Amino acid sequence: xxxxxxxxxxxxxxxxxxxxxxxxxxxxxxxxxxxxxxxxxxxxxxxxxxxxxxxxxxxxxxxxxxxxxxxxxxxxxxxxxxxxxxxxxxxxxxxxxxxxxxxxxxxxxxxxxxxxxxxxxxxxxxxxxxxxxxxxxxxxxxxxxxxxxxxxxxxxxxxxxxxxxxxxxxxxxxxxxxxxxxxxxxxxxxxxxxxxxxxxxxxxxxxxxxxxxxxxxxxxxxxxxxxxxxxxxxxxxxxxxxxxxxxxxxxxxxxxxxxxxxxxxxxxxxxxxxxxxxxxxxxxxxxxxxxxxxxxxxxxxxxxxxxxxxxxxxxxxxxxxxxxxxxxxxxxxxxxxxxxxxxxxxxxxxxxxxxxxxxxxxxxxxxxxxxxxxxxxxxxxxxxxxxxxxxxxxxxxxxxxxxxxxxxxxxxxxxxxxxxxxxxxxxxxxxxxxxxxxxxxxxxxxxxxxxxxxxxxxxxxxxxxxxxxxxxxxxxxxxxxxxxxxxxxxxxxxxxxxxxxxxxxxxxxxxxxxxxxxxxxxxxxxxxxxxxxxxxxxxxxxxxxxxxxxxxxxxxxxxxxxxxxxxxxxxxxxxxxxxxxxxxxxxxxxxxxxxxxxxxxxx
Numbered sequence: 001x002x003x004x005x006x007x008x009x010x011x012x013x014x015x016x017x018x019x020x021x022x023x024x025x026x027x028x029x030x031x032x033x034x035x036x037x038x039x040x041x042x043x044x045x046x047x048x049x050x051x052x053x054x055x056x057x058x059x060x061x062x063x064x065x066x067x068x069x070x071x072x073x074x075x076x077x078x079x080x081x082x083x084x085x086x087x088x089x090x091x092x093x094x095x096x097x098x099x100x101x102x103x104x105x106x107x108x109x110x111x112x113x114x115x116x117x118x119x120x121x122x123x124x125x126x127x128x129x130x131x132x133x134x135x136x137x138x139x140x141x142x143x144x145x146x147x148x149x150x151x152x153x154x155x156x157x158x159x160x161x162x163x164x165x166x167x168x169x170x171x172x173x174x175x176x177x178x179x180x181x182x183x184x185x186x187x188x189x190x191x192x193x194x195x196x197x198x199x200x201x202x203x204x205x206x207x208x209x210x211x212x213x214x215x216x217x218x219x220x221x222x223x224x225x226x227x228x229x230x231x232x233x234x235x236x237x238x239x240x241x242x243x244x245x246x247x248x249x250x251x252x253x254x255x256x257x258x259x260x261x262x263x264x265x266x267x268x269x270x271x272x273x274x275x276x277x278x279x280x281x282x283x284x285x286x287x288x289x290x291x292x293x294x295x296x297x298x299x300x301x302x303x304x305x306x307x308x309x310x311x312x313x314x315x316x317x318x319x320x321x322x323x324x325x326x327x328x329x330x331x332x333x334x335x336x337x338x339x340x341x342x343x344x345x346x347x348x349x350x351x352x353x354x355x356x357x358x359x360x361x362x363x364x365x366x367x368x369x370x371x372x373x374x375x376x377x378x379x380x381x382x383x384x385x386x387x388x389x390x391x392x393x394x395x396x397x398x399x400x401x402x403x404x405x406x407x408x409x410x411x412x413x414x415x416x417x418x419x420x421x422x423x424x425x426x427x428x429x430x431x432x433x434x435x436x437x438x439x440x441x442x443x444x445x446x447x448x449x450x451x452x453x454x455x456x457x458x459x460x461x462x463x464x465x466x467x468x469x470x471x472x473x474x475x476x477x478x479x480x481x482x483x484x485x486x487x488x489x490x491x492x493x494x495x496x497x498x499x500x501x502x503x504x505x506x507x508x509x510x511x512x513x514x515x516x517x518x519x520x521x522x523x524x525x526x527x528x529x530x531x532x533x534x535x536x537x538x539x540x541x542x543x544x545x546x547x548x549x550x551x552x553x554x555x556x557x558x559x560x561x562x563x564x565x566x567x568x569x570x571x572x573x574x575x576x577x578x579x580x581x582x583x584x585x586x587x588x589x590x591x592x593x594x595x596x597x598x599x600x601x602x603x
Contacts, residue, residue: 092223327377360388408464
């Protein structure tokens, strides 16, 4: 996701009066043995417990619990609340509650009907999961704007409770680790309208120039539970996803993976069946609905494989889309050469024009920059979102505290592309832009678990990119570019894989280990100062007619032996600072410049 929006919008979203009103309401549901039970607040985390279940959630309104046989017992509701911001808003990720750590999601099937006129949805979700710990109930996340009306599993109805963003479902019997289960759930309603997409997420209900519906989902920071029931945590990915989307006639749904079928229905609607056969983050599942025109091409990867390219544009953008696509594929070629093959060659490279700015939805990049490329065809938005196919979708942080891996490395790919296509001066100029506006008010990679809102701030982009740039200076180009490729594909054999096993979770510790191996040196001090601390190191410079003295002052007195490029009378030399200090003899009348190209981030 792109950072260009200012943090004020995040604060405003927390004041959504409709959301706040829903959070204050206490609804009740029917207990199978009679009477009413309150929908208590459930926890918010998610999962590593593997149960194979099928959640079929399909219906809109009303009843919060299906009528169940007397033998079914209401679930014991977890007491741990989901993470919230000060404004009372739910978020994605954060501490993983035990009820969701007890299972691991294996696969999902979501059938969903979208009504643009009423701005409502109804859906059927099928999830496959496996218990990894003893499991007595299934706990899912779902926004309060959507109501579950029925849950079934093992041939019968299941009792459930729903309130404050969570759904707890009583299983027919407790599960042991390794056991699988299918559960069916019905849900529907009017999903949250995105206040400021893509940063403040939900549904965007827009219109094309000729007045036809133009719809998109975006939910990275708020979570996919804004529109479908899921274990809303970055540490668990469905290993496959089937998505069947029914829309009014004349509209097209562009989504993740391969288009398996397009079917006309007796009522005039059309159903699009998409299937993704690689692990995918919940927030990267997307609906893009419009009277799209399709631009189809084939792209030959660096591996020699042919990759389908599918660009869905609104009718008024058809000519612009055709003009832009060659430049978009140039971005793809650059990233393949620098980071390794495009990870999802067996699926497609897809782009969908959206009414919001953009998002890294897996195999279907959301593009809303209105074709505002520079004269050479470079479109920073497309370039950034494409970078996330490696940094976000191939390599995924399991905790939002490591969001910089997605956004910091992803943001460094724009300067790298400009260097690849235009030369070193373009890189240096682009990095000057990355340094502007850094806040240095909180760590880029905190050690504590973070939810989406806590982790998301501007420095994960710019400061993250500046850190990667400094790492490159320290390690040297040869070691750095080896490390960059191994950060994407730790084993070169994975570059040839397309079955989903190339996808992995990562964290700051793994990225550091790869960088240290390729650089051949300990980098703990570099990661500590730039990523785990907020304040920047300060360089103290003392110059006399015959000597230049350099000394680093790092936060809390931490070691920081970062070498510096020093230009003396037009000649550049690398000055090592062991122990954080160095003295350099100067010729009389020397003209001295310290790091004029800005490789090393400092105060």
